Amino acid sequence: MMAYIVRRVLYAIPILIGVNVLTFLLFFVVNSPDDMARMHLGMKRVTPEAIQTWKQERGYDRPLLYNDAAEGVGRLTDTIFFQKSLKLFQFDFGSSDSGRDIGYDISQRMWPSLAIAIPVLLVGLLVNITYALLIAFFRATYIDFWSVVLLVAMMSISGLFYIIGGQYLVSKLLHLVPISGYDTGWAAAKFLVLPVVIGVVGGVGAGTRWYRTLFLEEIDKDYVRTARAKGLSEPRVLFRHVLRNALIPILTGVVVVLPLLFMGSLITESFFGIPGLGSYTIDAINSQDFAIVRAMVFLGSVLYILGLLLTDISYTLVDPRVRLS
Amino acid sequence: MSGELVVLWTDALIFLLLVVAVGFGVYAAGRPHLRGPWGAVVRSRVGMGTLVVLAFYVAVGLLDSIHFQPGDGNGGPAGAEVVSLFDTLVGGLRARQEKSYSAPLATRLYTKENIELPDGRTVRDYPRLRYGGAHLQDPESERLPDLLRLSAVGIVKGLVVSLVVANVLIMLLAGRNRSDYGSQARQLLRGRTGIPWRVALGMTTLMLVLVFWSAELAAKYHLLGTDKVGEDVFYQALKSIRTGLVIGTLTTLVMLPAAILLGIMAGYFRGWVDDLIQYTYTTLNSIPGVLLIAAAILMLQIYMSNHADEFNSLVERADLRLLFLCIILGVTSWTGLCRLLRGEALKLREVDYVQAATALGVGHMTIITRHILPNVLHIVLISVVLDFSGLVLAEAVLSYVNIGVDPTMNSWGNMINSARLEMAREPIVWWSLAAAMIFMFVLVLAANLLSDVVQDAFNPRLRNRR
Numbered sequence: 131m132m133a134y135i136v137r138r139v140l141y142a143i144p145i146l147i148g149v150n151v152l153t154f155l156l157f158f159v160v161n162s163p164d165d166m167a168r169m170h171l172g173m174k175r176v177t178p179e180a181i182q183t184w185k186q187e188r189g190y191d192r193p194l195l196y197n198d199a200a201e202g203v204g205r206l207t208d209t210i211f212f213q214k215s216l217k218l219f220q221f222d223f224g225s226s227d228s229g230r231d232i233g234y235d236i237s238q239r240m241w242p243s244l245a246i247a248i249p250v251l252l253v254g255l256l257v258n259i260t261y262a263l264l265i266a267f268f269r270a271t272y273i274d275f276w277s278v279v280l281l282v283a284m285m286s287i288s289g290l291f292y293i294i295g296g297q298y299l300v301s302k303l304l305h306l307v308p309i310s311g312y313d314t315g316w317a318a319a320k321f322l323v324l325p326v327v328i329g330v331v332g333g334v335g336a337g338t339r340w341y342r343t344l345f346l347e348e349i350d351k352d353y354v355r356t357a358r359a360k361g362l363s364e365p366r367v368l369f370r371h372v373l374r375n376a377l378i379p380i381l382t383g384v385v386v387v388l389p390l391l392f393m394g395s396l397i398t399e400s401f402f403g404i405p406g407l408g409s410y411t412i413d414a415i416n417s418q419d420f421a422i423v424r425a426m427v428f429l430g431s432v433l434y435i436l437g438l439l440l441t442d443i444s445y446t447l448v449d450p451r452v453r454l455s
Numbered sequence: 456m457s458g459e460l461v462v463l464w465t466d467a468l469i470f471l472l473l474v475v476a477v478g479f480g481v482y483a484a485g486r487p488h489l490r491g492p493w494g495a496v497v498r499s500r501v502g503m504g505t506l507v508v509l510a511f512y513v514a515v516g517l518l519d520s521i522h523f524q525p526g527d528g529n530g531g532p533a534g535a536e537v538v539s540l541f542d543t544l545v546g547g548l549r550a551r552q553e554k555s556y557s558a559p560l561a562t563r564l565y566t567k568e569n570i571e572l573p574d575g576r577t578v579r580d581y582p583r584l585r586y587g588g589a590h591l592q593d594p595e596s597e598r599l600p601d602l603l604r605l606s607a608v609g610i611v612k613g614l615v616v617s618l619v620v621a622n623v624l625i626m627l628l629a630g631r632n633r634s635d636y637g638s639q640a641r642q643l644l645r646g647r648t649g650i651p652w653r654v655a656l657g658m659t660t661l662m663l664v665l666v667f668w669s670a671e672l673a674a675k676y677h678l679l680g681t682d683k684v685g686e687d688v689f690y691q692a693l694k695s696i697r698t699g700l701v702i703g704t705l706t707t708l709v710m711l712p713a714a715i716l717l718g719i720m721a722g723y724f725r726g727w728v729d730d731l732i733q734y735t736y737t738t739l740n741s742i743p744g745v746l747l748i749a750a751a752i753l754m755l756q757i758y759m760s761n762h763a764d765e766f767n768s769l770v771e772r773a774d775l776r777l778l779f780l781c782i783i784l785g786v787t788s789w790t791g792l793c794r795l796l797r798g799e800a801l802k803l804r805e806v807d808y809v810q811a812a813t814a815l816g817v818g819h820m821t822i823i824t825r826h827i828l829p830n831v832l833h834i835v836l837i838s839v840v841l842d843f844s845g846l847v848l849a850e851a852v853l854s855y856v857n858i859g860v861d862p863t864m865n866s867w868g869n870m871i872n873s874a875r876l877e878m879a880r881e882p883i884v885w886w887s888l889a890a891a892m893i894f895m896f897v898l899v900l901a902a903n904l905l906s907d908v909v910q911d912a913f914n915p916r917l918r919n920r921r
């Protein structure tokens with residue numbers, strides 16, 4: 131087991147290097163730091179000196195890959211690639227283009243993101259599994275048919291509509307919770323209720339439909355028929371046999387997204403004014419802060435790879451048929 | 456309608472896609488194993504109904520993809536403005552711009568303004584619209600009867616046209632089945648035809664009635680109101696169809712060559728080729744899609760603002776951004792298909808007929824094109840259909856984050872994005888949002904239903920499951 135995990139972790143290293151080189155190419159080679167400076171300072175009447183100061187303040191005035199002017203190891207380390215890209219590996223994100231410490235911002239904004247993402251995940255799982263089990267119980271009846279129609283219709287509605295509609299109905303017409311904002315501690319709850327509910331409702335369509343397929347796939351198998359032949363009641367068959375076996379794909383599907391919960395949801399957070407990592411990313415995109423976007427790209431990739439690793443491990447834990455090879 | 460034809464990049468690709476689709480249709484028609492599943496799609500009632508709805512959307516999209524620069528009418532030089540064939544067909548909608556917001560089918564503006572009366576006094580009231588209901592003398596009393604009259608005319612026109620369509624269809628069917636008109640008509644109306652023509656006719660009638668009804672009303676009123684700068688919302692929603700279709704189809708088209716080539720190569724050759732390709736797609740896949748798109752679009756923005764003089768017109772610039780968005784969306788979404796194809800190719804290379812071909816000394820290229828490619832085509836097709844609805848929805852979200860299509864381009868995402876600010880107004884301006892949502896919902900719902908039918912047809916094991 132340990133050897134397997136170590137091998138998987140080692141395999142992640144070349145992928146992270148690939149991501150790193152890719153972001154480096156995207157952010158520094160496609161457009162030079164000069165272009166970025168000109169973009170930030172405004173296109174008209176930019177003096178070369180202004181560009182130089184802008185680059186110097188942010189440490190973009192070094193050569194890209196090889197520094198002729200430096201001595202010894204400095205020839206390789208005193209470059210943009212080393213200072214800006216490789217340092218991401220130490221989770222040293224540096225400072226944003228507006229001068230704030232990105233690492234500190236991320237550690238602060240992580241919590242509001244989790245405060246939404248974790249309830250959405252848990253409540254969503256509960257609702258989807260319950261509904262899917264219900265449909266499986268009433269399979270091939272009108273309840274099944276109309277539920278699928280409802281689920282497909284719900285899948286076809288844009289997530290934006292759930293948010294805008296929910297905000298309008300709950301906050302503006304009924305005045306139940308504030309439209310947007312955030313607070314510290316338990317006071318945040320009233321701001322979190324609506325985004326969580328909307329997150330769950332928005333996910334019911336696709337989620338329940340997927341679980342329904344999983345359940346129905348199990349329900350035709352031989353061991354289920356045997357269980358029925360033994361005289362087990364239908365609810366008992368569903369909970370003891372179908373649900374338990376269908377949980378394997380459900381569990382692995384959940385594990386893969388666990389690390390990515392840290393990244394938060396771009397749309398929800400910006401609509402509800404929640405200071406999480408999602409709105410952090412959106413703000414960075416809108417203010418064209420490349421340092422933050424670069425850091426988030428790297429962080430997101432690390433978390434994704436971590437998710438894959440966790441999935442593989444959890445697979446081997448819950449499903450004894452899977453051998454480590 | 457004189458002028459110079461302008462072929463934008465996405466136009467060219469759309470028509471290329473059309474040619475490919477028609478070519479594949481002709482290819483598949485001669486091969487029973489390919490014709491079978493598609494026959495099952497057409498024979499299903501849901502499949503037929505959604506195909507009709509999609510056909511109307513595609514028709515609007517295609518008409519909107521023939522662009523030209525109109526001349527001044529006297530053979531003079533073409534202007535800088537680029538319009539599409541669709542624009543000329545609904546010319547009125549585009550030209551009739553009001554001052555600001557107006558509600559659907561309204562005759563007055565949504566906001567009060569100072570109006571100067573003929574006798575010199577000024578009052579504060581809702582001014583009449585320049586175009587919406589301008590033919591009415593007294594809008595308060597005449598509007599409702601006029602709307603009803605126009606609706607009746609539109610619905611009757613739609614019914615007449617669908618009756619003609621129905622007759623033509625029955626005559627064609629009667630001719631093909633060598634039966635007489637009467638018995639063919641009875642068969643069709645009772646729903647006893649192999650292909651559910653009754654559903655097709657019903658949907659066509661519904662859509663035609665809607666088209667003629669809205670055309671009749673939109674000619675005199677603003678069917679879905681006007682937005683902040685007074686542009687007709689109905690026109691915007693119609694124009695957005697092309698954007699949605701382009702994002703949904705071209706993205707897949709752009710990524711297909713890479714996904715097919717690399718996926719099959721990885722599975723077929725294995726060894727270091729496989730390792731390299733797997734490494735490439737795992738790396739690309741591990742970057743969160745939204746962030747990769749954001750980074751790429753940011754870079755494109757810089758490039759475009761630094762090379763502003765390379766673009767002839769705003770339309771061209773917006774079009775290039777749309778194409779780029781398709782490419783970058785393709786880069787983030789080809790990995791799933793690539794992985795599927797790799798798995799399939801791994802299985803296929805061990806199949807007896809491929810082993811036999813290898814033993815006989817057939818070259819790799821021939822084996823791939825003759826034995827492997829035809830056997831993975833159905834996976835490609837299913838993924839094209841499956842991806843479509845997700846991409847249309849993604850466009851809206853991306854445009855909201857400002858990393859979607861150009862802000863000057865008509866798209867549902869841009870409509871929602873601007874409507875979001877209007878929701879805060881009192882009383883609220885809901886029609887832009889509603890229009891975008893309804894148009895998008897119908898398209899995505901049709902695509903979702905169709906993809907279910909297609910999946911069932913190609914994957915009989917899962918039939919009755921979804």
